[in-house]
Amino acid sequence: MGKFKNKIQRFFYGRYGGDTLNNVLLGVYLFIVLAYFIGSLFIPPAAVKVKLIVSLLYYVLTITLFLLIFYRMLSRNVIKRRRENDRFCGFFRLRKNKIRDRKTHVYRKCPNCRAVLRLPRAKGKHHVVCPRCKHRFEVKG
Ligand SMILES: [Zn+2]
Incomplete structure (x- = not known):
């Protein structure tokens, strides 16, 4: 067990982990999963084409988001990931300040x-x- 824990620790060492951008991406991911689940209840079973397109879109979106979140979490390029997060947070901070100081x-x-x-x-x-x-x-x- 100790060896396994050591291996996991070594795997995560030097990797980026979570940040605000990843949390937002995860939120979007969960929203899409929920919206798909609720939406699929309202699509009539006869609408085969609509169902196909919606589920195709769903899989493309969720798999892309999933890979993006994991890629950012496990990335060793900490500086680049931090810069992405700063740019993302700065975009919203500026809008918030513009309204506050208008x-x-x-x-x-x-x-x-x-x-x-x-x-x-x-x-x-x-x-x-x-x-x-x-x-x-x-x-x-
Ligand atoms: Zn200047």
């Missing part, structure tokens, strides 16, 4: 380096210097 701040992309800048909301034209690349550009309030 009365006091505006978000603009730097035309030079595409960095997103959070600027105080003010009327009229203004000049902005990007803190990342020092590019100077105009913003309309």
